[in-house]
Amino acid sequence: MSDTAPRECDLLIEAGWVVPVAPGDAVLVDHAVAISNGAIVGLLPTAEARQRFHARETVARPGSVLIPGLVNAHTHNPMTLLRGIADDLPLMVWLQEHIWPIEGEVIGPEFVADGVTLAVAEMLRGGTTCANENYFFPDVQAATYQKLGFRARVGLPVIDFPTAWAKTDAEYFDRAIDVHDQWRDNPLVTMAFVPHAPYTVSDASFERIRMLSDQLDIPVHLHTHETAHEVEESLQKYAQRPLARLDRLGLVNDRLIAVHMTSLTDAEIALCAERGVSVVHCPESNLKLASGFCPVGKLEQAGINIAIGTDGAASNNDLDMFGEMRTAAQLAKAVAGDATAFSAVSALRAATLGGARAMGLDDSIGSIEVGKRADLACVDLQQIETQPLHDVVSQLVYATGRHQVTDVWIDGKARMQQRELVGMDCQALIANARQWRTRIAAIQA
Incomplete structure (x- = not known):
């Protein structure tokens, strides 16, 4: 030639x-x-x-x-099947009195697979091509994402109480390592540790997560500083704010994906900048649950990598990254008292390359560059x-x-063409969602 x-x-x-x-x-x-x-x-x-x-x-x-493709840097996609349940409640009431009890009745492989499938269809229709997932049954999640040809970093859950996924600390870690090993070479589906939050994970578990994160070279994806109440509770229990406690345990580093971060001091912002922490901003979920305001303008000025996530559809109530970008940019201006804070360019970057960087995938996605x-x-x-x-x-x-x-x-494979999803039956998805509504309604009755 x-x-x-x-x-x-x-x-x-x-x-x-x-x-x-x-x-x-x-x-x-x-x-x-x-x-x-x-x-x-x-x-x-x-x-x-x-x-x-x-x-x-x-x-x-x-x-x-x-x-x-947009990168949704914090999701609970199986919870799409809980969309619209227990709205207009504060975080801990919403979580402890409504969401966790319902999940206790329905959570399992079928719920997770069906919820992820519905979420993928919604995300594709909104231009999202990658999700940072945080839920139970990561083996089922991974298989579902792989089947649908959707890119995801699936979380390996750790929490200090029994669930349908694991009953003891040892079982959480044993199952996490097994799932990681099964998917370690997959080109679309990768893994992260997802300890739920500082208030639901012990020092001993965090220390083991830090060790395994280093050994396996995978991120730690964590809700932290989500509310002022969380910070107050940490001070009472540990005599330290959550970020200081995480720092004591060796987790404040460039593998940490810190989600929400609504209650921060200037010193904590400086620490995150120094250590290379990525922050995932979930503005609409934070607004809806009255959790607080992430100081995105200050984070950006400090040079911290910012990503954007929708959170789960049970607390948002959608997986719309275009709406999330708009809210993030507008809210940042109001919080900073500065109309120039977090520009449109910054918001788009956070929803693409910022998310990819937080997830450790910026060498392969997040921007349109030769080789990616x-x-x-x-x-x-x-x-x-x-x-x-x-x-x-x-x-x-x-x-x-x-x-x-x-x-x-x-x-490089078409997943939607001219608004038609490829290989997904929208009517079947809607019918399946409706039967889950009936099943959940029976639980609530």
Whole structure:
């Protein structure tokens, strides 16, 4: 083949705009992304791409923007089946008096598989291609994500009381190691430790998690500093704030994915910046449960990696990362008293590369760069709601709805085409969700 002959590729996506996220705030007009074997092999002007690549398939979306697939950095996806239960209650009442008792009746492999499947369908329809999962039965979660071709970092749960997943501390760790070993080489599904929270996990368990996290080189995904009450309780029980206790136990490092973080001192922010901690901001769940306000503007100024998560659909009540970006950007301004805090560019980065970095996956996803995996979403900007189009990134964060996502690819494979999910029966999903509603309603009766 001569030097001028076109290079073969599997797929060429031509878009009116490409927002690669890295580097910086670039918006590339009339560009195309070439994909082979699930990886991005070219990012260049469309006219040039047509000359340099011979694609087996071409998708042309001249009125759309191509972005990295959104990364939902904190989810409890099986809880999608609990959407709308026990709304308008504070966190501990919601959790202890309603959610945990219902879960005790329904949780099991079937509940987890069906909840994850429903969540994946919802996330794909909103342009999300990766989730940082935190729930029980990680073996079932992993198998379900793999079956659906969805990228996930699945949590290995540890909590100080018996559940349907494990009865003792030893069993939690034994089962965690078994699941990790089973999935350690999977290209789509990876693992993290998910100790529930400082108030439900002992020092001894945290110390063992730190040791295993180091040995296995996997993150620790943890609710912490979610409410002021949590901080007060920690001071009473341990004479330390939760972050200080975690630091004493060796967990405040670049493997820590700290979720919520609504009650922070300047010294704690500085510590997180120094140690390379990632913070996952879940603004809508925090607002709904009146948990507090994450000081995102201060975190960003300190140089802390920020990601965005929806939390579970039982406390949000959706898995809409476009809504979450908008709320995160607007709330940050109100909390900081500064209209320039956490810009649209920052919000989009947090919802893509920030999430990937928190999960330790930024070498493969989170931005549109040659060599990375082709996890991508195409968003139609020609709708009434996003006209006139003065600024693409601003429009994505402040005006776009998830219904404008038309196409989604994970690892170069189409998972949604022109708003039609690939390989998923939406009517069957709805029917299954309805039978879970009936089963749960019988428990509540």
